Amino acid sequence: GESVGLHLPTLSVQEGDNSIINCAYSNSASDYFIWYKQESGKGPQFIIDIRSNMDKRQGQRVTVLLNKTVKHLSLQIAATQPGDSAVYFCAEAGKNTDKLIFGTGTRLQVFP
């Protein structure tokens, strides 16, 4: 299949380890943040979101951290599995708009 995200930053982790993917966002007025996972040949898949009035949110095996002071967002994946291999994008949206602005993706490679 075709590759999503050629020449992207790549994070390689061993199966079972924890992964941390980072994202710097640009707009201090952004109010809503989302992490998407994109596998080759597929559309982005929602993972987890967080609003600007929070600094941490947890899901199943995933945690998103938001640091508004330095405009930084991170995605932590616990016990990374081969099925987690994909390109991960952060996205932001401002108030009164649904327009998502996507950041540069990170390719996650999980090896046994």
Place this chain on the structure above:
Amino acid sequence: DTGVSQDPRHKITKRGQNVTFRCDPISEHNRLYWYRQTLGQGPEFLTYFQNEAQLEKSRLLSDRFSAERPKGSFSTLEIQRTEQGDSAMYLCASSLLASSYNEQFFGPGTRLTVL
């Protein structure tokens, strides 16, 4: 399958031809979005609809691009006089307007190649 569907999945056309893509959102989702994605990049917003109304358009949407959602359900994106720079993946997403922010569910995309 009750997700967002897009048709066709792949389109190869010659420069100068017109193409039209279709998106069927998740049933009862009243918001529908179009994005464009080139290799190595994240999706870029093009436009979105609430029901039939087109609420916002990006500067990326030149006058060769037009999107419609005539009955508030499916949407079409037409590109006239295609150029090689139009080659990209065209993604559609839909959401259900609730309170403030709405999770956008993406379709598989239409891959356009302009020769």
